[in-house]
Amino acid sequence: METISAETLVKSFGRIVALDRVSLVIEAGELFFLLGPSGCGKSTLLRCIAGLETADSGLIRFGGRDVSQLPPHKRETALVFQSYALWPHLNVAQNIAFGLEERRVPKAEIKRRVEEALEKVQLAGFGPRAIEQMSGGQQQRVALARALVVKPKCLLLDEPLSNLDAQLRLEMRHEIRSLVKSHGLTAIYVTHDQEEALVMADRMAILNHGRIVQIGTPEAIYRTPLSSSVASFIGETNLIPGTVLELDLPPATTTTTTTTTTTMATMATIATAAGVLRGRLTDPAWSPQPGTAVLLSIRPEAWRLQLEAGDNAIGGTLVERSYLGQRIRYGIDTAAGRQQVVEMNPRQLHPPGEARIQLHVRSADVLVLQETRDVR
Amino acid sequence: MKRRNAIFVTAITGLLFAVFFLFPAWMVVKQAFEGHRADGSGFFTLDYIAMVLRNPIYQEGLWHALALGVTSTIATLLIAMPLALVGQRYDFPAKRALEVLVLAPMILPPFVGAVGVRQILGVNGALNALLIRIGTMDAQLPCDWLANGRFAGIVVMNALHLYPILYLNIAAALANLDPALEQAAANLGCPPWKRFFRVTLPLAMPGVFAGGSLVFIWAFTELGVPLVFDYARVAPVQIFDSLKGLDKNPIPYALTAILLLVAMAVFTLSKWALGGTRQGATPRPKGRANCVRGDPWQAAASSGLFFGVFLLAFIPHLGVLLLSVAGRWYGTILPDELTLHHYLDALSNGLVVPSIQNSLLYAGSATLLALAFGLAVAWVVVRSDLRCRGWLDAMVMLPLAVPGLVMAFGYLALSQEGKVFHCLVGAGGSPFMLLVIAYAIRRLPYIVRAAVAGLQQSNPALEEAARSLGASPARVLRRIALPLIAANLAAGAILAFAFAMLEVSDSLILAQQTQHFPITKAIYTLLSTLGDGTELAAALGVWAMAFLTTAILAATVLGGKRGGLFKL
Numbered sequence: 001m002e003t004i005s006a007e008t009l010v011k012s013f014g015r016i017v018a019l020d021r022v023s024l025v026i027e028a029g030e031l032f033f034l035l036g037p038s039g040c041g042k043s044t045l046l047r048c049i050a051g052l053e054t055a056d057s058g059l060i061r062f063g064g065r066d067v068s069q070l071p072p073h074k075r076e077t078a079l080v081f082q083s084y085a086l087w088p089h090l091n092v093a094q095n096i097a098f099g100l101e102e103r104r105v106p107k108a109e110i111k112r113r114v115e116e117a118l119e120k121v122q123l124a125g126f127g128p129r130a131i132e133q134m135s136g137g138q139q140q141r142v143a144l145a146r147a148l149v150v151k152p153k154c155l156l157l158d159e160p161l162s163n164l165d166a167q168l169r170l171e172m173r174h175e176i177r178s179l180v181k182s183h184g185l186t187a188i189y190v191t192h193d194q195e196e197a198l199v200m201a202d203r204m205a206i207l208n209h210g211r212i213v214q215i216g217t218p219e220a221i222y223r224t225p226l227s228s229s230v231a232s233f234i235g236e237t238n239l240i241p242g243t244v245l246e247l248d249l250p251p252a253t254t255t256t257t258t259t260t261t262t263t264m265a266t267m268a269t270i271a272t273a274a275g276v277l278r279g280r281l282t283d284p285a286w287s288p289q290p291g292t293a294v295l296l297s298i299r300p301e302a303w304r305l306q307l308e309a310g311d312n313a314i315g316g317t318l319v320e321r322s323y324l325g326q327r328i329r330y331g332i333d334t335a336a337g338r339q340q341v342v343e344m345n346p347r348q349l350h351p352p353g354e355a356r357i358q359l360h361v362r363s364a365d366v367l368v369l370q371e372t373r374d375v376r
Numbered sequence: 377m378k379r380r381n382a383i384f385v386t387a388i389t390g391l392l393f394a395v396f397f398l399f400p401a402w403m404v405v406k407q408a409f410e411g412h413r414a415d416g417s418g419f420f421t422l423d424y425i426a427m428v429l430r431n432p433i434y435q436e437g438l439w440h441a442l443a444l445g446v447t448s449t450i451a452t453l454l455i456a457m458p459l460a461l462v463g464q465r466y467d468f469p470a471k472r473a474l475e476v477l478v479l480a481p482m483i484l485p486p487f488v489g490a491v492g493v494r495q496i497l498g499v500n501g502a503l504n505a506l507l508i509r510i511g512t513m514d515a516q517l518p519c520d521w522l523a524n525g526r527f528a529g530i531v532v533m534n535a536l537h538l539y540p541i542l543y544l545n546i547a548a549a550l551a552n553l554d555p556a557l558e559q560a561a562a563n564l565g566c567p568p569w570k571r572f573f574r575v576t577l578p579l580a581m582p583g584v585f586a587g588g589s590l591v592f593i594w595a596f597t598e599l600g601v602p603l604v605f606d607y608a609r610v611a612p613v614q615i616f617d618s619l620k621g622l623d624k625n626p627i628p629y630a631l632t633a634i635l636l637l638v639a640m641a642v643f644t645l646s647k648w649a650l651g652g653t654r655q656g657a658t659p660r661p662k663g664r665a666n667c668v669r670g671d672p673w674q675a676a677a678s679s680g681l682f683f684g685v686f687l688l689a690f691i692p693h694l695g696v697l698l699l700s701v702a703g704r705w706y707g708t709i710l711p712d713e714l715t716l717h718h719y720l721d722a723l724s725n726g727l728v729v730p731s732i733q734n735s736l737l738y739a740g741s742a743t744l745l746a747l748a749f750g751l752a753v754a755w756v757v758v759r760s761d762l763r764c765r766g767w768l769d770a771m772v773m774l775p776l777a778v779p780g781l782v783m784a785f786g787y788l789a790l791s792q793e794g795k796v797f798h799c800l801v802g803a804g805g806s807p808f809m810l811l812v813i814a815y816a817i818r819r820l821p822y823i824v825r826a827a828v829a830g831l832q833q834s835n836p837a838l839e840e841a842a843r844s845l846g847a848s849p850a851r852v853l854r855r856i857a858l859p860l861i862a863a864n865l866a867a868g869a870i871l872a873f874a875f876a877m878l879e880v881s882d883s884l885i886l887a888q889q890t891q892h893f894p895i896t897k898a899i900y901t902l903l904s905t906l907g908d909g910t911e912l913a914a915a916l917g918v919w920a921m922a923f924l925t926t927a928i929l930a931a932t933v934l935g936g937k938r939g940g941l942f943k944l
Binding site (some may be wrong): 072150 | 843
């Protein structure tokens with residue numbers, strides 16, 4: 001178990017900059033996620049850590065030791081590939097034994113550890129099978145076992161679940177997390193599936209255009225995104241343009257409680273096309289002047305529908321309704337554009353076309369974001 | 377792969393190619409353009425080229441070579457195109473077996489086949505004897521099927537020998553087309569025949585051009601067949617005949633240079649016609665093939681086409697086979713008496729056994745050399761990020777464009793007493809080193825293509841996984857990469873070996889002492905020996921056939937995808 005850190009990594013392929021001065025520290029024993037749209041550089045970062053790509057500049061440290069110049073086979077990481085990369089000319093047990101053989105582990109111990117590893121991924125007795133005789137889910141487990149059995153300093157997972165069907169993906173999420181935790185490994189997991197990241201991660205980094213735009217716990221990232229791109233990438237959100245009317249200074253008028261920290265947030269009053277809304281600034285380092293253009297991010301589940309006007313509310317017309325069983329989704333036209341609203345287990349269903357409806361929101365759920373942030 | 381190693385491989389390949397390929401070719405070209413003043417200094421001149429072009433005998437030789445190349449290519453296309461199309465379009469009885477059978481020509485050196493053809497289609501051959509017997513031909517006026525001047529005979533031999541190359545290329549191009557492309561055309565209302573001309577044919581053109589240019593270059597510079605047919609008025613034979621006066625006479629150099637220039641022009645033209653697309657690199661389409669089982673008539677016609685072509689292509693083999701067991705065979709349908717004497721006599725002939733040993737040694741060493749070399753090149757081409765890897769790939773394909781005759785000629789000139797390559801001539805004038813290098817360089821394209829195909833099909837993640845689990849690059853190569861492409865490599869190596877065994881130009885020109893003759897030169901020498909030389913040669917030819925059948929069947933099984941090995 002080791003701390004993994006990257007310092008100002010730069011990697012470009014021709015004219016494309018895949019990593020742009022990326023720095024981050026992953027604590028020992030952490031299950032850390034790299035998340036971002038395709039082409040954001042997350043796989044490149046993982047491959048740099050594995051040593052399969054060499055960064056143009058910058059350092060990678062494993063527990064304080066600079067490994068930037070080490071070839072991949074001396075880094076003692078283990079990478080689980082999206083395609084699994086199981087060797088078709090070797091059977092299941094031989095695939096798993098490979099890394100141990102390369103580490104010159106005695107034969108008897110290899111046999112024992114391979115059997116142990118197979119048991120841990122619930123494939124006991126499958127050792128002599130050929131790879132093509134295994135289903136997709138089983139292959140995925142073999143790939144995991146092959147990586148776990150060598151007790152790597154860092155387990156690297158590159159979209160390991162993207163080739164599985166939806167049901168199996170849900171099951172494997174928990175299985176991978178508990179395997180990583182029970183082995184006490186530092187693990188880095190690349191995905192573009194934000195739900196996977198929210199469910200599994202200890203912490204995550206959001207990448208966009210080769211840069212890290214935010215690092216934090218799933219809850220912090222979901223509740224306190226620093227930019228509109230993060231807000232709309234993690235979960236669904238309504239973005240409303242507006243202008244700052246005034247800032248509540250000094251802060252500390254409202255507290256937001258998260259599991260890890262208590263944040264004192266600056267509140268602001270914002271004019272939008274649909275009316276005035278009060279909201280919370282997510283970036284503590286930012287204090288916009290009155291008149292500054294901003295974006296408001298309001299999650300669909302943060303809106304509450306009511307018939308009578310109230311505090312922090314805007315009016316609209318209900319134009320769309322989808323019934324999804326445990327929840328209802330509405331589309332509501334307001335002067336600030338179409339708003340998506342989700343209600344869980346609602347007491348009453350509003351029929352579409354109902355004359356006017358009020359959208360109410362708690363001021364802590366209105367996130368005030370800088371408009372120009374991470375636009376290149 | 378480390379960049380440093382990739383650069384190293386590229387540099388070594390470049391160097392070896394420069395020394396053993398470009399240099400000999402350059403020497404030939406240079407001698408053709410270099411005049412000598414009285415003080416010994418050289419100057420550039422077009423005189424020799426002009427002399428060759430003005431000399432009516434050489435003029436005729438060049439025209440004949442060109443005509444042979446063009447007509448052979450057209451004849452080959454006429455055989456190969458229907459085969460490939462029918463094979464792609466229809467299912468028919470015994471399809472798999474027939475598809476292998478039509479590759480039969482590949483197991484016989486064409487000039488040996490020519491002997492067999494003469495025996496069957498000649499004036500006193502088996503066919504005329506048969507026709508006279510059943511009364512459709514006047515015994516006093518036998519028909520000469522091989523035609524006046526034997527030109528047509530050579531074209532027939534070339535076409536029958538070379539159509540598999542074109543067939544495999546077109547078949548591979550068709551097999552690599554995504555069936556959905558044609559289905560989309562059908563879906564948009566395009567009838568079958570229009571579909572063929574508007575979609576299938578344009579997309580298969582790279583295969584046609586690739587195979588066509590190989591066939592042209594081969595036929596254009598063919599030496600063995602015209603020699604056996606005593607057809608001396610063609611440029612390659614004129615070069616071969618003028619070898620004795622090599623030191624002084626610049627004319628054969630000029631003639632060779634002209635052959636080289638034409639061959640390179642055709643090769644470049646076909647590359648240009650391909651438009652830089654790399655059909656070989658596209659992954660195999662997954663859609664459902666358009667193969668249909670037609671009505672019984674269609675199926676029978678398809679089988680018939682394949683079987684007919686096989687029968688035609690088998691005439692030379694049949695002739696050689698019969699000749700090898702014939703006691704006396706002149707003017708009759710079948711030999712008068714059958715005997716196995718020739719096989720026994722062959723074994724006791726001083727030429728035969730050593731030649732088999734020599735050929736195995738030369739071809740085996742050359743294959744090993746080409747294998748090591750080809751694998752490294754393929755590795756750089758597929759797995760490295762060197763910018764020049766495209767050039768490297770193109771360079772190792774060049775030997776396909778340069779006639780074997782030109783190379784052999786260059787090697788011969790350079791290995792004379794006092795020249796650079798003389799150190800490669802072993803004790804007692806052994807051409808071992810020269811032949812191994814010449815064979816290896818000219819067969820390198822087959823190995824590189826096979827290895828490149830294998831590496832492209834195997835996911836680089838398989839190698840990366842091994843590296844991330846602690847295997848050093850050398851171990852990754854041994855434990856993962858090589859086993860995964862072993863089948864491709866074996867297929868390429870077997871083909872390279874087979875073609876090295878059948879090699880004519882280098883073998884005929886570079887091996888000069890009897891004890892160093894490879895099989896092809898032994899056969900050629902036996903053919904001109906009085907007495908039972910022809911029959912002995914046939915017996916040796918049958919041995920070679922049996923041997924190569926086994927090798928090529930193995931390559932077909934291992935290679936899986938047909939044709940990938942012959943692509944430019």
